[in-house]
Amino acid sequence: MLVATANILDRLDRGRASEALGSVLEHGPDLVGLQEWGPTRRRILRIHDAYGWVAPFYGGNVVGFRRDRFALLGxxxxxxxxxxxxxxxxxxxxxxxxxxxxxxxxLDRSTGTATSVIDYHLVPGVQSRGSYRADRPLLVRRHRSETRALERQVARRLAAGDAVIALGDSNYDGFELPGLVSAWADRRDDPVGTLGSSRKVDDVFAATPAAAVTLVRTASDHAAVLAERPDR
Incomplete structure (x- = not known):
């Protein structure tokens, strides 16, 4: 299964945002998570009708899935x-x-199992030189609180027996989620990151390690991540 996550900068105009999304989808991912994708961009999603889209009016986190493989349960x-x-x-x-x-x-029609996809985008500005910033205690406290809430969501879906994929932008290089494996596991020393020179803040978590990880550069300030994950 090929899974993609892409933070597509909200300040991009509609044309460049559409081009960025197209650059990710041309790889044919089975699942897609977008961040910073606001309501004004909803029309762009209609162009890509091979995918079903869940695009809430708040939060900017959009999930797409291939219609020929998945059926929406909720x-x-x-x-x-x-x-x-x-x-x-x-x-x-x-x-x-x-x-x-x-x-x-x-519902993953290929395996007959239920899959929970959790798309997240945590508060930025909390990390410097690999650690939480001591000069921003309020932001650090907020990031830790958001992380705990995300961890609880993951734990609930795992306990329910679903296959779980959590994807998005944590704004923290080295981010971990208990019960799931980062796409960057065993790849932390790769010199190229998703934001800046080497920071790997965009990720795809699943139950098993990623077989391969590819970055897609677009007009956004973040590189998109494509992670090849073994089917459950």
Whole structure:
């Protein structure tokens, strides 16, 4: 199974956003997670009708799935962070909006199993030189809280017996999710990252290690990740 995650910068105009998405989909992923994909871009998704799309009006996290392989069982928006405060100087306005994940349950027709896809985008600006920033305690506390909420979502779906894929942008190089394996496991020393020179903040987590990982460069500031995952 080929799984993609792509943070497509929300400041890109519609044309460049559409081109970025097309660059990812031309690889034919079975599952896709998008971040920063707001409601004004919903029309772009209709062009790619080989995919079913779950695109909530809030959160910017969109999940796509190949219609010829998956059937939609249900979907939910899950809050991971409420309105909060940022540290002085960390934001133009020191207020953090709520953050949510998009959880989509699918029937994998090829295996007959239920798959839960959790698309996340955690609060940015919390890491420097591989560690949490000591000068931003409010943001660090928020990121840790969002992480715990995401971990609970993963644990619930694993306990329910679903195959679980969590994908997105953690804004933390070295991010881990208990019960799942990062696509970057055993690849942490690769010199090329998804944001900046080597930071690997975009990831695809699943029950087993990725057989291969490919990066797709687009007009966004993040590289998209394509992870080849063994079928359950």
């Amino acid at each position: 979907h939910h928006l899950r809050l991971v962070g409420k309105v909060g405060l940022a540290d002085r100087g960390a934001r133009p306005v020191p207020v953090l909006p709520p953050r949510a994940t998009t959880l989509v349950r699918l």
